[in-house]
Amino acid sequence: LSIPSIGVFDSGIGGLTVVKELFASIPHARIVYFGDTARLPYGTKSVATVRRYAEEDTELLLQHNVGLIVVACNTVSAVALDVVERLAGTVPVIGMIEPAAHEAVQVTQSGKIGIIGTQATIASGAYESAIASAAAAAGKTVSTYAQACPLFVPLAEEGWQDHEVARLAAKTYLMSLVEAGIDTLILGCTHYPVLADVIQETVGAKVHLINSGAVAARQVHAAHLAQTVNDADHLFMVSDLPSRFRTLGERFLGRSLPTMHEVVFKEAWILRRSA
Ligand code: DGL
Numbered sequence: 001l002s003i004p005s006i007g008v009f010d011s012g013i014g015g016l017t018v019v020k021e022l023f024a025s026i027p028h029a030r031i032v033y034f035g036d037t038a039r040l041p042y043g044t045k046s047v048a049t050v051r052r053y054a055e056e057d058t059e060l061l062l063q064h065n066v067g068l069i070v071v072a073c074n075t076v077s078a079v080a081l082d083v084v085e086r087l088a089g090t091v092p093v094i095g096m097i098e099p100a101a102h103e104a105v106q107v108t109q110s111g112k113i114g115i116i117g118t119q120a121t122i123a124s125g126a127y128e129s130a131i132a133s134a135a136a137a138a139g140k141t142v143s144t145y146a147q148a149c150p151l152f153v154p155l156a157e158e159g160w161q162d163h164e165v166a167r168l169a170a171k172t173y174l175m176s177l178v179e180a181g182i183d184t185l186i187l188g189c190t191h192y193p194v195l196a197d198v199i200q201e202t203v204g205a206k207v208h209l210i211n212s213g214a215v216a217a218r219q220v221h222a223a224h225l226a227q228t229v230n231d232a233d234h235l236f237m238v239s240d241l242p243s244r245f246r247t248l249g250e251r252f253l254g255r256s257l258p259t260m261h262e263v264v265f266k267e268a269w270i271l272r273r274s275a
Helices: 016-025 047-062 074-088 097-107 119-124 126-138 152-158 164-180 192-203 212-217 242-253
Strands: 005-010 031-035 066-071 112-117 143-148 184-188 208-211 235-238 260-262
Touching (some): 005 016, 016 031, 016 242, 031 047, 047 066, 047 074, 047 119, 074 112, 074 119, 097 184, 097 212, 112 192, 119 126, 119 143, 126 143, 152 164, 152 192, 164 192, 184 192, 192 208, 235 242, 242 260
Parallel strands (some): 005 031, 005 066, 031 235, 112 143, 112 184
16 A cells, blocks of 8 residues: 555564554554564663664665654664654654653653663663753753663563562562652553553552653644555564464554564674674
8 A cells, every 4th residue: 555654663562552542543544563573672682783673673664655653662762763763854753752751741740750661761861861851841840760670571461461470570660669759650661551550559549650652642643644544454564473463462452453464674694893
C-alpha cells in the first residue's frame, strides 16, 4: 500500500502498548510497525549500538512510505532521537521523552517527579534534561528521582503482571522513590503500562502515573494522516520469532494482530575497535 502511514518502531514487543494508544486515539490510521525482536533488548546495550540499530530501524520504516515516525522505544527516544530525526528529514518524528516530561511538570503538585526506565534510559539522563527544560518554561521548581527497573521487562513479557514476584520487584525498585515523596511517576519504558496496577499499588493511589506512550500518542493528531483502513491494511514486521510476537503481542495490544512479516537486516562485519 502506498498510502501515508504512521511508522512505529521498538526494540520488540513493548511498542505495542503505544500502538494500543494510537488505535484508541486514531482508529483510522494505518500503522506500519517494526519490532526488532532479533536484537532486543535495547535497554541494556551501549549508546553506540542503540544508535546504530535506531538508524537501521528508521531506514526500514522509511522504505514503507510513512508520513510520521513514532519512536515507541523509550531507550531509542533517550539516546538516539537525533539519529531518527536526521534520517527522517521532513518526516515528523515523535519520541517518548519530551511529551511525558512536559505532562509530569504540568501535573506535579509537590514538584517531586519519579522516573523509571531501562538502564540505558536512566543512564542517559534524558528525562531529567527534558523535565528541567519543561519546568523552566513553566516557571516551576521540580526535583527528579530516577530508578532503572530492568526486571520489569521480562516480568511483563512473562505475563507476570499479577504475580508475587512482580510485587516484590516493584517494592524493591520503587521504595526509595516512595520515601522521597514523589507525587508523579513517569513510566519511561514501553513495557511498564502492562505492570501499571502493581506499580500503582506499590507507590500508592495518590501518585499520578504517566504512561509515556499514551501521552506521546496524543501528539499524533488525526489531521496528520487521516485514512480509512481495514485491519488487514496494517503492516507488522519483526526481525525474529513472529509467532511468539503474535502470542505476546495480542496481550500487550489487547486485540488480535494481522499477518506478521519477518524481515532480515543484511549486515557486513567490520572491525570497530580492539580492547
Ligand atoms: N522498548 C524498551 C524501552 O522502552 C524496553 C525493552 C528493551 O530494553 O529493549 O526502553
